[in-house]
Amino acid sequence: MQLTKMGRQPCCDKNGLRRGPWTIEEDHKLMTFILNNGIQCWRLVPKLAGLMRCGKSCRLRWINYLRPDLKRGAFTEAEEDMIIQLHSRLGNRWSKIAAQFPGRTDNEIKNHWNTRIKKKMKYLGLDPRTHHPIEQHHNLDPTVNIQNDESTSSYNTFNNHTIKEENVNILNDKTPTIEDIGVMMMSHDHPLESCSTSFELEFPQNWIDSPGFQWDAFNDPGLGFH
DNA sequence: AATTAATCCAACCGCGAGGGG
DNA sequence: TCCCCTCGCGGTTGGATTAAT
Numbered sequence: 001m002q003l004t005k006m007g008r009q010p011c012c013d014k015n016g017l018r019r020g021p022w023t024i025e026e027d028h029k030l031m032t033f034i035l036n037n038g039i040q041c042w043r044l045v046p047k048l049a050g051l052m053r054c055g056k057s058c059r060l061r062w063i064n065y066l067r068p069d070l071k072r073g074a075f076t077e078a079e080e081d082m083i084i085q086l087h088s089r090l091g092n093r094w095s096k097i098a099a100q101f102p103g104r105t106d107n108e109i110k111n112h113w114n115t116r117i118k119k120k121m122k123y124l125g126l127d128p129r130t131h132h133p134i135e136q137h138h139n140l141d142p143t144v145n146i147q148n149d150e151s152t153s154s155y156n157t158f159n160n161h162t163i164k165e166e167n168v169n170i171l172n173d174k175t176p177t178i179e180d181i182g183v184m185m186m187s188h189d190h191p192l193e194s195c196s197t198s199f200e201l202e203f204p205q206n207w208i209d210s211p212g213f214q215w216d217a218f219n220d221p222g223l224g225f226h
Numbered sequence: 227a228a229t230t231a232a233t234c235c236a237a238c239c240g241c242g243a244g245g246g247g
Numbered sequence: 248t249c250c251c252c253t254c255g256c257g258g259t260t261g262g263a264t265t266a267a268t
Binding site: 239 | 252254256257259260261267
């Protein structure tokens with residue numbers, strides 16, 4: 001890759017710019033600036049907000065942590081099921097997947113996939129990339145694994161679901177992929193809408209408590225927080 | 227209590243897409 | 248058409264935390 005010829009510059013001028021974890025003060029500066037001014041150009045944001053960060057870092061911090069519409073907390077089983085379904089169709093297109101989950105970030109979903117769901121699928125004998133069984137002799141026996149299996153907490157995603165009668169045909173025809181299982185569960189009891197009803201705003205308490213913070217600012221139509 | 231291993235997740239990096247001059 | 252720039256995406260890293268020994 002010939003960066004100099006193509007003119008692509010490093011994301012930031014390394015000299016004098018801070019990296020690493022954000023401080024409360026930095027968060028507050030960035031938040032205040034965006035609330036008051038919106039976002040026109042990320043490259044200008046740190047300069048105008050008085051931050052010694054590159055625009056890219058500011059953008060990431062805003063999107064993954066400061067955005068007021070972020071839904072925090074653990075993923076629900078329904079969300080996990082939906083992620084698996086979407087991943088089987090979209091692959092590692094995390095932003096596309098995240099678009100189906102209001103309040104979740106692509107980074108959050110990606111991390112959850114890499115740390116939890118992948119392990120769960122491997123444990124079930126499924127290839128996380130293809131969503132198909134890894135080896136034939138490790139076939140998932142749906143009648144055993146989908147029903148309650150108290151001995152393995154890794155099966156939780158499937159534990160609390162029963163299978164519709166018509167779906168038994170699917171299981172009889174072939175070894176189900178995790179996508180099949182997801183379809184069965186979605187058709188049964190977990191419409192995605194149920195995930196968002198528990199939507200909850202949880203801001204970093206430290207700067208909510210700080211002087212000058214006003215929830216009213218989020219009503220600014222220019223910011224699109226509705 | 228100390229050390230090591232495992233896990234989690236925020237943040238960084240490199241790259242491609244796309245737009246403007 | 249080419250060059251430059253910004254933005255956004257996906258992969259990866261590394262520090263903090265937790266669990267195990």
